[in-house]
Structures are given as structure tokens and as C-alpha cells.
Amino acid sequence: MKALALLGSTGSIGKNVLAVARQFPDRFRVVGLSAGSNVELLAAQVMEFKPECVAIGNPDLVPLLAERLPSSYRARIVAGVEGNCQVASLPAADMVITAVVGSVGLLPALAAIRAGKDIGLANKETLVMAGRLIMEAVREHQVRLLPIDSEHSAIFQALEAGRREDVARIILTASGGPFRTWTPEALAAAVPDEALAHPNWTMGRKISIDSATLMNKGLEVIEARWLFDVSPEQIEVVVHPQSIVHSLVEYRDGSVVAQLGIPDMRIPIAYALSYPQRLDLGLSRLSLAGCGELAFEQPDHDRFPALGMAYAALNMGGVKPAALNAANEVAVQAFLDRRIGFTRIAAVVATAMRETAQGNERELEAILGADREARLVAEQAIRAA
Ligand code: MG
Numbered sequence: 001m002k003a004l005a006l007l008g009s010t011g012s013i014g015k016n017v018l019a020v021a022r023q024f025p026d027r028f029r030v031v032g033l034s035a036g037s038n039v040e041l042l043a044a045q046v047m048e049f050k051p052e053c054v055a056i057g058n059p060d061l062v063p064l065l066a067e068r069l070p071s072s073y074r075a076r077i078v079a080g081v082e083g084n085c086q087v088a089s090l091p092a093a094d095m096v097i098t099a100v101v102g103s104v105g106l107l108p109a110l111a112a113i114r115a116g117k118d119i120g121l122a123n124k125e126t127l128v129m130a131g132r133l134i135m136e137a138v139r140e141h142q143v144r145l146l147p148i149d150s151e152h153s154a155i156f157q158a159l160e161a162g163r164r165e166d167v168a169r170i171i172l173t174a175s176g177g178p179f180r181t182w183t184p185e186a187l188a189a190a191v192p193d194e195a196l197a198h199p200n201w202t203m204g205r206k207i208s209i210d211s212a213t214l215m216n217k218g219l220e221v222i223e224a225r226w227l228f229d230v231s232p233e234q235i236e237v238v239v240h241p242q243s244i245v246h247s248l249v250e251y252r253d254g255s256v257v258a259q260l261g262i263p264d265m266r267i268p269i270a271y272a273l274s275y276p277q278r279l280d281l282g283l284s285r286l287s288l289a290g291c292g293e294l295a296f297e298q299p300d301h302d303r304f305p306a307l308g309m310a311y312a313a314l315n316m317g318g319v320k321p322a323a324l325n326a327a328n329e330v331a332v333q334a335f336l337d338r339r340i341g342f343t344r345i346a347a348v349v350a351t352a353m354r355e356t357a358q359g360n361e362r363e364l365e366a367i368l369g370a371d372r373e374a375r376l377v378a379e380q381a382i383r384a385a
Contacts, residue, residue: 005032005093008100032087043068055083089115122148131226146272153268154246154259200243218310319359319370326374327352
């Protein structure tokens with residue numbers, strides 16, 4: 001029986017993690033849950049899974065959550081980032097699944113690693129902001145960091161086919177998002193509802209916008225660099241609109257090993273939860289003949305500059321990836337609030353990359369400082385537009 005603490009339980013990934021836990025009650029029990037502000041769903045999850053500790057992001061919502069739970073049931077309720085860190089380091093937890101969105105995932109992930117927990121990582125921003133720091137902590141505390149991001153799960157699986165020293169390249173696939181075929185003029189006029197309509201995956205709002213700009217793939221390049229200890233030049237991105245080939249590893253002899261499957265997040269989630277075992281999830285099987293054609297094409301860097309900016313941040317090193325990530329979070333929110341147009345998202349991020357100070361990526365304070373500074377610069381750029 002594996003005891004799970006799940007951060008971000010009411011989001012798209014969180015709900016799928018609980019679906020897997022629900023399906024295999026003999027394998028998994030849930031000892032901790034956390035959510036941002038969705039009290040209704042969190043309360044229902046607490047009633048179903050009976051964790052010993054539950055965190056709500058917004059401290060003002062603690063009374064409301066307590067009210068929703070029966071007096072006979074005594075879960076410890078905690079709040080804020082501190083509360084997330086408490087759930088992440090619960091003594092009873094064997095594994096912490098971090099499925100929160102954005103930079104708020106960093107401190108709880110560090111807390112979990114320092115408490116000796118294995119990590120199931122869906123929050124890619126943790127590695128984008130602090131990849132070196134996190135991977136050093138993983139080594140120091142001898143925990144396992146298992147990817148849940150579907151591309152990284154695919155790479156992780158393809159890496160089982162050979163030796164690390166024989167890896168030539170990692171090839172990340174990208175669906176291309178809902179705007180893959182749009183003209184520059186149409187992109188400039190795109191509205192949030194159009195960007196939120198992803199063709200293959202059902203995802204949260206932030207990652208859906210990131211998929212539309214290709215920033216999601218840029219963040220995944222940075223994530224892959226740290227997870228698999230490869231150089232940026234060894235990571236290639238190819239657009240694959242059908243989302244059937246989830247990513248590939250090329251070995252030095254020219255062999256390319258891919259992982260394929262239907263686009264369902266329960267597959268990478270279950271693999272991280274039960275590694276190295278595989279669970280029968282009862283999902284529909286991939287029918288290759290049913291897929292018809294699988295297409296692959298180069299990403300268009302002119303229409304989707306965010307991808308190249310992520311490579312640039314990685315090459316600049318230091319705290320620039322943290323600045324990129326923070327500015328992107330602010331710009332995506334501004335787009336969702338209809339304060340800026342779609343193509344301004346990348347422009348705001350570019351401004352923040354240029355106008356923020358460099359810093360030491362080994363220092364948590366420098367990373368958090370870069371995050372704060374980039375948010376201010378991005379907000380100024382949005383106001384000035
Ligand atoms: Mg992904």
C-alpha cells in the first residue's frame with residue numbers, strides 16, 4: 001500500500017490522480033490533499049478519501065472548508081504555501097504528487113524532497129524555475145523524481161531501452177495546439193475561448209494557453225534538460241498534431257525508441273504511481289489502423305516565438321528560466337483577463353527576459369527574487385501596452 005499526498009487535487013491532473021487511486025484502493029491510500037480555492041470539490045474529495053491532513057491555498061477559506069466537513073471527521077486543516085509544505089512533508093506519505101499550477105509548486109516540492117518523499121511531478125514549473133537546485137536536492141536526499149508530464153513519462157519509459165551514455169537526442173513531440181494552422185493576423189485577434197479549445201487533451205486553463213503559444217513545449221524543454229541531464233542542443237521539438245507518439249529517445253546507433261498511447265493522462269500518472277509496475281487501467285486500446293496517418297512537422301518559430309525564448313533562457317542560464325516562467329504566468333493571466341492580445345504574451349515575456357537581472361540558480365532566494373522581479377516587469381509591460 002502506497003500512501004499518497006496530492007497537491008492540487010481539484011485541478012485536471014489532480015482529479016485524474018484520484019481517479020487512479022479510486023480504481024486501485026488496494027494499492028493506494030490518500031493521506032494528504034491540497035487545493036487552491038475549490039472548496040466544494042475539495043470537501044467532497046476529503047469525504048471520499050479521508051486524508052489525515054488537508055490544505056487550502058487561500059487561508060480565508062479555512063472556515064468554509066471546516067463547515068463543509070462533518071464534525072465527526074477530524075482532518076487537520078492547514079492553509080497557504082505553508083500548508084502545502086505541511087501536506088508535502090506528512091510523515092505518513094510515501095509519495096507526493098505535485099499537480100499544482102505555476103510557481104507555487106516550488107516550495108512544497110522542495111519540502112517534500114527534504115522530507116525524503118518520492119515525487120510524482122506534474123508541476124513542470126518547479127524544474128523550470130529551479131531545476132539545478134531540485135535535482136541536487138533529489139540526489140542529496142536520495143528520493144525518486146518521477147515525471148507525470150506525458151512527454152517526460154514517454155522519455156522516461158524510452159530511456160529504459162538503453163544506457164544513458166548512449167543517448168544521442170531527446171525528441172519532444174508537441175500537438176501544435178489549437179492555433180497550429182492559424183495565420184499571424186488571426187493569431188493577433190485570437191480570444192481566450194479559442195485558445196482554451198485544445199484539440200487532443202483536456203487540460204487546465206493555464207496549460208491550455210501555454211499549449212496555444214507553444215510556451216508549454218518550451219517549459220517542457222527546460223524540464224527535460226534537468227530531469228534527464230541532457231544539454232539543450234540534445235533536445236529537439238517536433239510538432240505531431242495527433243498526440244499519439246508522446247516523445248522519443250534517439251540512441252547513438254541511430255535507433256529511435258518511442259512511447260505511444262491514447263492521449264489520456266491516467267497512463268503517465270499510473271506509471272509514476274506504480275513504477276516500475278504497470279496497472280491495467282481498463283482504458284480503450286490504441287488502434288494504429290484507427291489513427292490513420294501520423295504527421296510530423298517542424299515548429300514555426302515565427303508564429304510561435306515562445307519556444308525559442310525558452311531555449312534562450314536555458315542557454316542564458318542562471319535565474320533566467322525562473323524569470324521566463326514568472327513573466328509567462330503574468331502574461332497568460334492578462335490574456336485570460338482580456339487585458340492583452342494573444343501575440344502580446346510572448347512580447348511581454350521577451351521584455352521581462354531582457355529587463356530582469358541575472359542571478360545564481362543555486363540560491364533559492366535568487367530564484368524567488370527573479371520570480372518577483374519578472375512579475376513586476378511583466379505587469380509594467382502589460383500596463384504600458
Ligand atoms: Mg506535456
